[in-house]
Amino acid sequence: MTSVTEKRPVEKVRRSVLAGQAALVAVGAYVLAESFRLGLWNELGPGPGFFPCVLGGGLVLLSLVWFLQERAGVQAAPAPEASDTSQVRAVVLSLLVLAAALPFIGFQLGVFVFLLYHLRLRARTSWVKSLVISLLGSVGVYYLFTLALRVSLPEAGLVPLNLIGL
Amino acid sequence: MDVLNELLGGFASALTWQNLLFAFIGCLLGTVIGVLPGIGPVAGVALLIPLTLNLDPAGSIIMLCAIFYGTTYGGTITSVLLNTPGEAASAITALDGYAMTKIGRAGVALTIAAAGSFIGGSLATAGLVVAAKPLGGLGLMIGPPEFFALVVVGISLLVALAGRSMVRALISGALGLLISMVGIDPVAGAPRFTFGMERLLDGVSFVAVIVGLFGLSEVLSYRPGRNKVTVQSPGMRSLLPTRADWRRSAPAIARGTGVGFGLGLIPGMTGSVSSLLSYGAEKKFSKHRHELGQGAIEGVAGPETANNAHANGALIPLFTLGIPASPTIAVLMGAFLQQGLTPGPTLFAEHADIAWTIIASLFIGNILLLVLNVPLVGLWTSILKVPYPILSSLILMFMVVGAYTINFSVFDVFVMILFGVVGLVLRNLDIPLAPMVLTLVLGPLMERSLRESLDISRGDLSIFLDRPVTVVLLLVALAIVASPLLKLRKPAALAAEDPET
Numbered sequence: 238m239t240s241v242t243e244k245r246p247v248e249k250v251r252r253s254v255l256a257g258q259a260a261l262v263a264v265g266a267y268v269l270a271e272s273f274r275l276g277l278w279n280e281l282g283p284g285p286g287f288f289p290c291v292l293g294g295g296l297v298l299l300s301l302v303w304f305l306q307e308r309a310g311v312q313a314a315p316a317p318e319a320s321d322t323s324q325v326r327a328v329v330l331s332l333l334v335l336a337a338a339l340p341f342i343g344f345q346l347g348v349f350v351f352l353l354y355h356l357r358l359r360a361r362t363s364w365v366k367s368l369v370i371s372l373l374g375s376v377g378v379y380y381l382f383t384l385a386l387r388v389s390l391p392e393a394g395l396v397p398l399n400l401i402g403l
Numbered sequence: 404m405d406v407l408n409e410l411l412g413g414f415a416s417a418l419t420w421q422n423l424l425f426a427f428i429g430c431l432l433g434t435v436i437g438v439l440p441g442i443g444p445v446a447g448v449a450l451l452i453p454l455t456l457n458l459d460p461a462g463s464i465i466m467l468c469a470i471f472y473g474t475t476y477g478g479t480i481t482s483v484l485l486n487t488p489g490e491a492a493s494a495i496t497a498l499d500g501y502a503m504t505k506i507g508r509a510g511v512a513l514t515i516a517a518a519g520s521f522i523g524g525s526l527a528t529a530g531l532v533v534a535a536k537p538l539g540g541l542g543l544m545i546g547p548p549e550f551f552a553l554v555v556v557g558i559s560l561l562v563a564l565a566g567r568s569m570v571r572a573l574i575s576g577a578l579g580l581l582i583s584m585v586g587i588d589p590v591a592g593a594p595r596f597t598f599g600m601e602r603l604l605d606g607v608s609f610v611a612v613i614v615g616l617f618g619l620s621e622v623l624s625y626r627p628g629r630n631k632v633t634v635q636s637p638g639m640r641s642l643l644p645t646r647a648d649w650r651r652s653a654p655a656i657a658r659g660t661g662v663g664f665g666l667g668l669i670p671g672m673t674g675s676v677s678s679l680l681s682y683g684a685e686k687k688f689s690k691h692r693h694e695l696g697q698g699a700i701e702g703v704a705g706p707e708t709a710n711n712a713h714a715n716g717a718l719i720p721l722f723t724l725g726i727p728a729s730p731t732i733a734v735l736m737g738a739f740l741q742q743g744l745t746p747g748p749t750l751f752a753e754h755a756d757i758a759w760t761i762i763a764s765l766f767i768g769n770i771l772l773l774v775l776n777v778p779l780v781g782l783w784t785s786i787l788k789v790p791y792p793i794l795s796s797l798i799l800m801f802m803v804v805g806a807y808t809i810n811f812s813v814f815d816v817f818v819m820i821l822f823g824v825v826g827l828v829l830r831n832l833d834i835p836l837a838p839m840v841l842t843l844v845l846g847p848l849m850e851r852s853l854r855e856s857l858d859i860s861r862g863d864l865s866i867f868l869d870r871p872v873t874v875v876l877l878l879v880a881l882a883i884v885a886s887p888l889l890k891l892r893k894p895a896a897l898a899a900e901d902p903e904t
Contacts (some may be wrong), residue, residue: 257832261574268581268596275593281663282857283887285588289581296577309529312888314571314833325623328799329824332619335803336816348803352796360792370793387457388808 254314261300293370327359336399343393343403349375406536413759418766422465425458426764429466430771433473437493438481438783442798444474444731447511452610452738452802453808456782460742461757465764467738468718469771471731475674475714476772479707480783483509487700488614492674492710497681499695499702506698510642515652515700515779516707521773523660525711528765530664531719535751535762538723545748548866549861550725551852553747557726557845559880561838564756571834579842582607590854609737610814611806612843615819616836617730618802620826622795642777644700651691652704658684659708666709667716672732673729674710674717681709712741715765721746722758733844740844 268289275286307313333352352371356362362370382388393403416422432454448470449679478493483500496516503512510799545553562569576664585596586606597603646654662684663677685705686692695702717728725747727733750758768843776783806819829836860866867873 254832257828257834266582271596275588275595279591279861282860282862283854285593289584289595292577292581292584296574296581299570299574299577303568303574306568306570314568317831317833321626325827328619328623329820332799332803332816332820332823336506336813336820339807339813339816350798352800355796355799356793359503360790360796362790362793366793371798374797377799380802382808388453389811390804392805393811399750 242285251307251316253313255304258300258304258307259304262297265296265298265300268296293355300403331355339391342396342398344390345403346377346393346398347375348378398400405625406726409536409755409759410763412756413761413763414766416461416756416760417465417763421768422462422577422760422764425455425462426465426469426768427771428766429469430473430476430775433470434477434480434772434783435786437474437477437479438786439794439798442618442621445734446470446614446621447474448731448734448738449610449613450618450805452734452741455738455807456808458543460744460754461760461797463742463767464739464744464757464761466734466766467735468761469768472711472714472765472768473772474731475711476517476520476776477783479520480513480776480780481787483512483516483703484784485787491706492678492713494675495678495706497696498682498702499699502696502698503700503703510780511644511648511700513780514642514644514705515704516647517773517776519652519656519659519704519708520711522656523663523708523710523767524715524769524772525766526660527664527667527712527715528718528762528769530716531722531762531765534723537749538719544872546870547612547852548857548870548873549876550747551849551856552867552880553725554647554845554849554852556724556876556880556883558842558849559613559724559883560728561841562884562886567833567835570844571832572838575829575834575836576838576842579839580846582612582839583843583846584850590850590858595744602812602814605810606847607818608806608809609741609843610809611815612822613737613840614802614805614820615824616826616829616839618798619819619823620830620836622798622802623823624830625795626789632884642780643742648700651700655681655685655689655701655705656708658688662705663709663712663723664716666730667713668719669728674713677709677713678706681705711769715769718765722750722762723748725750727841727844729856730840733840737844 270293272286272288272290272293275289277286278284308327325397329355331351335347338347349371352374353367357364357367357368379390382390393399417426432451433447435446436442436444442450447834448467451470452467452564455466461878475492479496479500481487482493482497484504486501486504500509500512501514503509558576561572581596583606584870586594587602587604588595594604622854641665647789659681660752662681663674666680682695682702682705685699686695689699689701689702689705690693691699693802717732720726720728720734721732725745727734727736735745744750744754744757802819806815807813809815826836856866867877
């Protein structure tokens with residue numbers, strides 16, 4: 238029989254949760270330090286650093302409370318479902334490459350290659366389908382936005398490409 | 404009489420072909436977002452803000468409102484046909500809706516859901532008409548201290564969006580406030596957290612952050628089911644309910660309207676809570692409660708009416724007090740601000756014509772959705788047959804367009820990607836995203852109004868205690884914050900089940 242006064246076992250905090258808590262404390266500490274530099278109070282009331290100071294301090298405090306809660310197993314974060322890391326990596330990297338390339342190769346070519354990569358190489362969609370969807374998603378969307386909605390999208394900065402209207 | 408005249412003026416403006424077209428496109432897009440897996444209403448509305456950038460303020464908000472309540476109609480279709488809710492508020496509909504599909508009555512379920520949604524949505528909008536004038540009159544009494552108190556009430560609502568852990572909800576809220584503080588300080592003009600980057604002087608783009616947090620992180624964490632989805636589209640003839648269906652649905656629709664409208668007025672209550680409680684009401688009061696779960700029409704009529712009455716009812720705190728009652732409405736509020744309109748009491752004082760045009764368009768939008776949804780059910784189901792890799796690739800492309808076109812800057816695309824990864828990490832840590840949206844929108848307003856108030860009083864905090872409206876509002880905020888202690892917030896079981904939190 239367990240005694241009422243018996244201590245609750247200290248839970249092992251997941252490494253990812255610990256890393257998250259440490260990152261939050263670091264952000265809070267940085268904000269706190271920066272807020273002092275900005276100035277907390279002046280003759281008219283709170284200065285530019287006042288709100289960040291409250292928030293930075295609050296973030297550090299809350300992260301510590303969360304850490305203690307996790308150790309005590311109170312309202313602990315449930316373990317997440319295993320995510321598809323290859324999907325995450327492919328999506329994030331392809332978006333980064335697309336964003337970096339947009340000013341040079343423009344929206345039409347950039348998005349065409351981006352869609353082709355996801356449809357043909359990753360999803361193994363048929364060549365014809367991939368090409369049609371990529372064309373509609375790049376050239377089609379470009380003209381929909383620039384002509385119908387009058388919202389401009391990036392054009393190629395590289396000379397041979399912008400000369401052919403990309 | 405004044406109200407009627409202003410509403411008629413609103414109808415005259417909302418019925419111009421341009422505004423009708425915006426409402427129509429918004430309803431179509433909203434329904435598509437509601438139907439699509441892997442993209443919720445928050446990211447959907449944020450994603451489509453760029454489409455409205457070059458429109459006039461009324462047209463832009465009409466379209467975004469139509470997208471917003473279109474999602475609630477669209478979510479029903481997948482609940483009924485696939486047993487997979489397109490959005491959280493339709494989850495409970497799947498119980499009886501899908502059971503009706505299995506016995507060949509999907510068409511009837513969809514028609515009754517659309518009719519209930521129309522009735523609930525229209526009655527809630529009528530409530531907005533009635534409440535608009537008296538609450539809008541408050542605009543004349545609103546100065547920076549009252550505005551600050553109103554924003555505090557709004558921010559205190561993150562207590563209601565807490566989900567499983569209050570501490571993690573507060574962390575989310577604090578992060579939202581911190582993100583909103585990047586850029587030039589609104590009063591002293593000092594740059595904050597810009598890391599010496601000129602692009603950050605204007606702050607981080609609200610749309611890029613929301614699209615990243617809600618949209619991209621959803622795509623990154625989405626794992627489609629292994630089983631191939633087979634969608635049966637009901638024929639036109641099977642869409643017509645019998646007289647008995649109508650007779651049985653009428654009380655459920657009436658109860659759903661009451662529950663949805665009432666809860667929609669309470670900031671922090673999400674549409675999912677309304678539909679869950681409406682289902683609970685059917686279980687208690689329906690004459691056919693023993694059939695619930697086995698394809699009872701009341702199980703579709705009640706919750707679907709409730710979630711639409713909720714969606715339209717939740718616009719009342721936004722329009723009249725400037726308080727966003729849910730994350731999606733917070734995004735809508737961001738769109739208002741982007742168009743130079745501040746929702747709340749001052750909206751009716753400064754932009755009454757626009758406000759009434761938007762209200763009139765809500766009635767029109769509900770009619771459009773009723774007309775669009777039922778006959779076009781074949782089109783909506785065909786969207787579901789598109790393989791997920793194609794959908795996700797196109798969604799990613801639209802996210803890039805959405806983030807870029809806000810400031811026509813590739814930098815915002817990088818911001819979107821960064822916040823997509825942040826969103827994924829936060830989801831894995833079980834930190835709710837909803838409080839962050841709320842504080843992201845309200846943070847700058849709160850800081851500015853606080854500091855303007857203290858400028859007026861020369862730093863004397865007693866300015867907040869000298870004004871009756873401010874005192875009342877601050878007490879309301881205090882009551883909301885204390886509500887978990889007083890057990891006034893939604894029950895824990897509901898909070899855990901509510902996917903919107």
